[in-house]
Amino acid sequence: MPKNVMPETVLPALAETDALSMAKWAIENPSVAINLIRKPSNSNEISVAPAGQPDPVAILPGFGPASLGDPSFLTTHNVRFPYICGEMANGIASVPMVVAMAKAGMLGFFGAAGLPLAEIERAVATLKKECGDASWGSNLIHSPQDPELEERSVDLYLREGVTRVSASAFMALRPSVVRYAFTGIRTAPDGSIIRRNHVFAKISRVEVAKQFLSPAPDNMLAALGEKGLLTAEEIALARRLPVAEDFTVEADSGGHTDNRPFTVLLPAILHLRDEMARKYGWTHPIRIGAAGGIGTPGSVAAAFSIGAAYVLTGSVNQSAIESALSPAGKKLLTQAAATDVMMAPAADMFELGVKVQVLKRATFFAARASKLYELYIRHDSLEQIPADTMKTLERDVFKRPVAEIWAETEKFFQVRMPHEMERAAREPKHRMALVFRWYLHFSSRWAISGEPTRQVDYQIWCGPAMGVFNQWVAGTFLEKAENRTVVQIALNMMHGAASIVRANQLRTFGVNVPAELFNYAPRVLDESRG
Secondary structure, three states: OOOOOOOOOOOOOHHHOOHHHHHHHHHHOOOOOEEEEEOOOOOOOEEEEEOOOOOOOEEEOOOOHHHOOOHHHHHHHOOOOOEEEOOOOOOOOOHHHHHHHHHOOOEEEEOOOOOOHHHHHHHHHHHHHHHOOOOOEEEEEOOOOOHHHHHHHHHHHHHHOOOEEEEEOOOOOOHHHHHHHHOOOEEOOOOOEEOOOEEEEEEOOHHHHHHHOOOOOHHHHHHHHHOOOOOHHHHHHHOOOOOOOEEEEEOOOOEEOOOOOHHHHHHHHHHHHHHHHHHHOOOOOOEEEEEOOOOOHHHHHHHHHOOOOOEEEOHHHHHOOOOOOOHHHHHHHHOOOOOOEEEEEOOOOHHHOOEEEEEOOOOOHHHHHHHHHHHHHHOOOHHHOOHHHHHHHHHHHHOOOHHHHHHHHHHHHHHHOHHHHHHHHHOHHHHHHHHHHHHHHHHHHHHHHOOHHHHHHOOOEOOOHHHHHHHHHOOOHHHOHHHOOHHHHHHHHHHHHHHHHHHHHHHHOOEOOOHHHHOOOOOOOOOOOO
């Protein structure tokens, strides 16, 4: 684990500067202890002074990014900051991205969702080799269309010793998650329970969070025991713990989202956590993290101020060097404003009407995908779609005859999920859905590969945090995509949040802190710094 080594700091002499300059210095160096004094002595005004000044009104100890959030997050996951680089799907949260975070002492999750198992397996092998003893994780996404893939992913993670997964898009607790959570659980010599595997439950609804905050259902544990997937000892210990002890509350994010602000959703889940802990007598720390809408140090500081144990960023990392998104896709992201996003049908849950948040700037994807869903709702088969409408789809959206798309789709599903073909043969409406999902599937691939003929069809998952991030970094070295690394983004977010917390401390004690001092400007930070 990287050490928190702070550089030597030369404290400015009080006589050589004014109170405003001292306040600015104190905010920019929150790791240094300072005194608050009255100046002049007959005034109620509070000023900042270097530590050691006589008769301080108060002493503010030094603290840094590692002081934010829940300290148990750092010790449990062997990281130096309570900060996670989230698992953007289709490998956009790439192996190099996760490796960079791990080597900097921070946690990153590989974006395994949407990838074939063989590709996930190759990624895991590389991550094990490159990350060594550093912490890292991978995504375990709910796959309603392919539940076997979900189970095979768990098989892979258990076999290869992946000890952290982010369980996302689950609408209910499933045996796959329970099996992963409690495989290898044991007691220490002092009688405490030690988890080998850690589930980060990504949730946006109270009813789903409640299931992960509870013990696994007895019937689910019994079924896993009967199949030989959990031992009797593991089942007995599982009854004494919640399924997960880390919860990522996903607010207004890119991709799957309920568009709720984290200032509303996070307190609700914190309240539920405390309620469930009292109900079941949980004694282990249960950490609630914040995600969605995290695009500036101010939002990071806000999340920690209302109780977040850690923060997770997603959209802003897609424009980083290590992201697997194409240069063309990254360029679109760097130009985005906070309003340049909208909801569109999700490829993995198209028939259910589930939506994802995507970039709308310079792309027609959201409008075209919504049109496909409208046609799906109005018609029972491809044949029922009016001829002129179908001609427009083939010319502008598919850019190929529907017959060709169906032949390609049929070939794919015959290999991956033959039952889908059986259903399509029985249900013409399902055949139509599979054809429409072809467009939704490839639109995200075109954005990753940078297919130049399909730029107006790029599907880029993005939340409004991307826009406010661009506004924050404008005019700084992070404005250009070629300077955006996930580690520099993380360091600036966390150091900036620490500075904002310090500014609030000073203001709380009566120091006159001008508003502009709350706006931390990005700077190149030494990655070896604590």
